[in-house]
Amino acid sequence: MDCGCSEPACGCEVIGDACDMGCDSGCDSGCGGAILDGSLACKLGECDLGDPFSLFGEACGFSAGGWVQMGYHNNALPLFNSRPDEFQLHQAWLWAEKAIDTSCGFDIGGRIDYVYGTDSQDTQAFGIDNDHWDNDWDNGGDYGHALPQLYMEAGYGDLSVKVGHFYTIIGWEVVTAPDNFFYSHAYTMYNSEPFTHTGALATYNVSDNVTAYGGYVFGWDSGFEDNGDAFLGGLSVGLSDDLTVTYATVGGRFADDRITTEQGYMHSIVADVTLTDNLQYIFQSDLLDTENNAGALVRETFGINQYLIYTVSDCVAFGGRFEWYNQEGVFLNDNGTDDDADDFAQESDIYALTLGMNYKPHANVIVRPEIRWDWDDDLLAGLDEGDDQTTFGIDTIFMF
Known part of the structure; x- marks a missing residue:
């Protein structure tokens, strides 16, 4: 049996069907940390990712890449995963970037992202219902194209400013599949947070442990057309080596077109805690409060x-x-206006528990x-199976 120890500091040998890790079971697996006792843990601890490959690579500060995400889930969720019992292409993603380097002074760069798949219609500029920017780039009812990012960025020293169309800084979960642990998403991320903004956002590294954000954006999820006037900003503070707290907020007009008006305040507070070398805990709290022009x-x-x-x-x-x-x-x-007498307000509590695994058989592949279990006694979430639902899902991401 291979214990997974390359150059162990204090010995690793097979005793029966288990590995004697030695030094309080602190065998270094050679892939980033200690593993548990027992033969199963030894096998899980074996890790040879190989060398990652890049389709485009980097040249003169410019780089490009992408990924393909494909998945299956047996029940529909009122989130991204709304197409059940089908093997589907979620994200076929391409990006190109000139990252800025301010170590020697002023620098300028930018980024563009393109995506095709079932996730694209949720990443389009749907904040204005007039098919501007990429909002009408659909291919049937579920598939489509999107350009979720297109911005220029300039920086000098500890200050940088991006101008254009870019992802929000709100929340912990994101649209880009390789940057999330789970295949499915949280209700909060999908229903109470913006995905993209268009405007200008400044980032200032106050110190090694403090980063401040601030800027002006055209509301939520809009392309290069004014859909509101809002402030986007926040503060990320490393309180210790093991704890980082990030407060991000957006306030003002979120939507203002011929169909929808919405204005108000939203914030997200995320605490990222390193409990041990192997164990991470994240706590997130989101609040959203909006009204229309009439104050309703x-x-x-x-x-x-x-x-x-x-x-x-x-x-693993x-x-x-x-x-x-x-x-x-x-x-x-009835007719879609916010002031009808027969409209009604209702409150709903939704709970969801998800257990998952990330397995990387290669540096470019994640399975x-x-x-997932969802509960909604008020029947407002739109679950496939009524007030409670069990959903199995699996996806694979190929990065290049």
Whole structure:
């Protein structure tokens, strides 16, 4: 049996069907950390990712790449994963970037992202219902194209400013599949947070432990057309080597077109805690409170997400996510206006527990199986199976 120890500091030998790790079971697996006792842990600890390959590479500060995400889930969720019992292409992604380097003074760069798949319609500039920018780049009812990022960035020293169309800084989960632990998403991320903005955002590294953000954006999820006037900003503080807290907020007009008006305030607070060398805990709390031009309630939501991620090695990690999502809003009954007498407000509590695994058989491949339980006694979430649902899903991401 191979214990997975390359150049062990204090011995690693096979005794029966188990590995004697030595030094309080602190055998270095050669792939980023200690592993548990027992033969199964030894096998999980074995990790040979190989050398990552890049289709485009880097030249003169310019780089490009992408990934392909394909997956299956047996039940529909009212989130990104809304197409059940089908093997589908979620994201075929290409990006190109000139990253800035301010170590020697002023520098300028930028980035463009393109995506095709079932996730694209959720990443388009749908904040204005007039098919501007990429909002009408659809291919049938579920597939389509999007350009979720197109911006220029300039920086000098500790200050940088991006101008254009870019991803939000709100929340912990993101649209880009390789940057999330789980295949599915949280209700908070999908329903109470913006995906993209268009405008200008400054980032200032106050110190090694403090980063400040601030800028002006055209509302939520809009392309290069004014859909509102809002402030986007926040503060990320490393309180210790093991704890980072990030507060991000957006306030002002989020939507203003011929169909929808919405203005208000939203914030996200994320605490990222390193409990041990292998164990990470994330706590997130989101608050959203908006109204229309007449001062009537549009949306009021509050959510708490908790994540616990255990990394066995660079190849294997296990995680859990538990979410409580509370929403209150105006539900429209007939002609779509916010001031009809027969419209009504209703409150709903939704709970979701997700258990998942990340397995990397190669440096360019991630496999993410998960099982998820959702509960919604108020029947407002739109679950496939009524008030409670069990969903199995698995996806694979190929990066290049």
